[in-house]
């Protein structure tokens with residue numbers, strides 16, 4: 001058993017893993033000296049321990065405590081470099097564009113050799129006297145190369161300790177089962193935790209895995225062999241599932257993104273503002289090469305076996321393959337399925353391929369299309385009720401086409417058989433969809449966002465009618481959920497609902513794609529600001545050799561008067577914001593850091609409304625994997641070193657996220673500060689721009705609004721309370737059913753909604 005791995009996962013759930021039995025923790029105990037020392041180390045990093053955990057710690061060997069500290073230090077990167085470009089950067093250096101221009105000219109004419117007064121730095125740049133105040137820099141102010149690194153961070157300045165609890169092996173196994181059987185898609189953190197746990201535990205024989213994406217990750221763990229063959233036969237129920245598996249193997253993405261889209265993405269993220277640095281064509285060619293299909297015997301056999309075992313008749317199977325026909329043609333060839341179809345035992349595969357190539361089938365989609373064109377509403381609605389999932393997807397446009405009464409009446413006949421999250425997502429989307437004034441934000445699976453124009457048929461209806469349509473969907477949704485809750489048997493009389501749950505939207509669509517190593521907060525969670533300042537940080541280049549890798553931390557300050565002011569590498573000081581300087585070349589292995597200090601009183605004074613926190617890749621390509629961003633906050637002052645500029649203290653970290661390997665986007669908004677409310681929203685919005693300037697503020701506000709409008713977990717629980725006639729109580733210990741914030745973090749929580 002690899003305890004480091006289990007420890008990493010536990011920390012995400014604000015817990016420490018100890019391989020002991022909970023039952024043994026009774027009676028009196030005395031914390032030992034090493035345990036007290038360990039607790040003190042935790043405190044420096046901003047953690048306290050629960051009573052139960054403290055007891056458990058006294059039962060484990062002392063060397064284990066050291067290992068746990070090591071994992072925490074690694075997670076917060078305390079042993080890496082946190083030195084920014086400028087020392088004591090809360091005092092601006094006063095560098096100007098003119099300094100850059102004069103330095104450029106001086107270097108052009110030969111610098112020191114040409115007899116100019118100044119200093120030549122290790123990077124080879126000549127800095128003329130009277131330009132940059134060199135004593136203030138840890139590197140070259142002209143090219144952003146860091147000379148050297150700092151080996152320390154601050155500790156213990158945080159004002160809020162986060163309590164850690166105990167995770168036993170039993171808890172771990174339960175978490176593993178919960179993740180596998182989650183009825184909603186896993187977000188990046190959950191998926192990453194699942195992958196780590198799959199290294200340690202076998203997939204249980206009796207488990208149901210409702211989400212295809214989860215099943216694929218489970219099958220893909222470990223060696224391809226008999227086990228994966230069996231799992232695949234059991235879990236991959238359609239040809240699309242099988243295609244999804246092979247495409248995941250190829251691209252690391254759990255959704256099927258077509259090759260042409262991936263090529264276009266590679267091209268776009270390697271486009272550069274500066275033309276000679278534009279590598280978009282090479283990147284596209286390379287991506288095309290990467291996506292070439294080539295499979296060994298093992299893979300071919302696996303694909304043939306799985307497709308042969310699909311529990312569908314040949315016509316159904318081919319209809320399922322039809323939307324991705326182009327990809328299938330290539331796959332069938334690369335996986336030599338034709339060859340297998342001639343073997344004994346692969347008769348079903350042979351039949352499927354026969355129908356696939358005959359192409360003499362009429363697809364359901366084709367028939368529906370025809371009926372729609374000819375306005376045969378009865379037939380369209382009847383066909384849609386056969387495919388509830390499809391019906392849900394086109395419910396709104398069908399309402400516009402055939403009217404809300406008729407459509408919703410048909411839809412209502414199938415809502416009981418639908419997964420709750422589908423019904424939920426409709427309720428969430430309706431208000432925005434029927435609003436023609438609103439720019440809708442689409443979040444394609446490839447990262448990035450783009451605005452979507454309202455449906456053309458919306459123009460046929462006036463505002464009142466459109467509002468009525470949205471309301472009808474919401475009513476239907478509330479009705480369905482209530483009916484579901486009412487049918488559940490419960491002996492509970494009282495219920496406790498954590499007030500924070502009214503602020504957190506039910507997560508159905510906006511899955512985060514970054515990994516949260518120190519806590520799993522739900523998107524939309526608001527963090528209160530305690531002191532007068534918020535400090536943003538970004539750390540990247542961990543474990544990479546010294547190289548040009550330009551990642552940028554910036555923020556956009558939206559003012560009351562409608563203007564936006566940016567604080568970024570090209571504008572190091574803005575009202576209420578100071579940047580620690582632009583690092584472009586990172587040092588060897590230890591990474592580099594950038595910070596922005598936000599002063600709330602100054603922001604208020606300047607008339608700022610919102611500050612959005614962003615990070616971007618200025619270098620070619622997407623955001624660097626393992627890049628870490630977050631913010632710190634404390635009621636106490638947080639130091640900035642005058643000698644080195646180091647300003648990081650893990651105990652002050654309120655939230656941090658890490659970019660995952662599967663990330664394709666070039667930039668990300670990772671938080672929004674509401675200045676007047678003194679609250680920070682955690683949200684994640686990818687965008688494809690090279691700098692913060694490419695971020696469309698309208699898009700941003702639209703996202704915030706949508707987040708606020710979404711149905712909250714608290715409201716959903718209210719429906720349950722009403723349907724089951726429960727009494728609301730204020731004390732969670734006195735309630736028969738208690739719904740706390742921690743409860744909502746658990747992936748299995750929403751099972752109650754889908755049962």
Ligand SMILES: [Zn+2]
Pocket residue numbers: 121123124125140141142143144145
């Ligand atoms: Zn330089």
